[in-house]
Amino acid sequence: MGGIPRTPLLLALAGLIPFVVSAMTLLNDSAYALMLDLLGGRFVGPYLQLSYGVMILGFMSGVLWGFATRAPAALAPYCYALSVIPALWGYLMAGGGPVSAGMNLVFGYLGLLALDWQFWRWGLAPAWWLRLRVPMTAAVVLCLMVGVVL
Template identity: 35%
Template sequence: MTVVSPDPWPRWLGLAGLLPFVASLAAAWWGPPPWQGVAIHAFLGYAAVILSFLGGVHWGLALGTLAPGSVAFRRRLGMAVLPSLVAWSALLLEPLPGTWLLVAGFVLLRAFEVGTTGLPAWYRRLRSALTLGVVACHLLLILGVLLLA
């Protein structure tokens, strides 16, 4: 059982994927007032894209590893689509409830992954660390939105 990816590329790409969260969060907190709203929307848009992308991982796993028509196949496909629906719905809301909905989406998807098979140990560990970073950024954005209101 490999705990660290045999290739460092996934870790570097995952960490690089946190940069737009951090950059838009910083702009939302410390940018000029006209930019703060843009930064918040940029943050939420990027979060929606990433949550949708993570759902796509499960679509690929279902197609590549599970028997079509099986309960596991349907469950994995359902979980593959749900993050995109949650992400899209979050974009239709005001920033504060939208951000909370995205937090719930990231946490629930990670909880689903913990309870399923088919993911390498190194991926699970990476996803846990990245989810922690993403959720922390969301909570800081929520704090900032509350302070800016």
């Protein structure tokens, strides 16, 4: 992941931990039991995936909002409007059962990647942004798909 500053890279990788843990607890009964014993029911399987997934979509909306502050005046209203979409998507679409909520989060993260690309294309995101966001999105979608399929 050359060219990505060390601190954002390390924090992004640390941010993957709950997604990976949630997928592991769905794939492995021993991991499920261990996490259940250590941290409780909110930190296993779909509960962790869905709550953390919605929270991170909201966080990423804030990142896009920050990029919007750099937009030229004519583009800024569109950037601000686009920046709130991931948070609204997570809030409105991650209800229901774990399968539909998980699929909607997958769509939310893929949509977020499209917004990341657009903000990068407009020159509002750092030059290295997509080198970070593409593999991160792939990892998140893969982990969420474990919850959708199982």
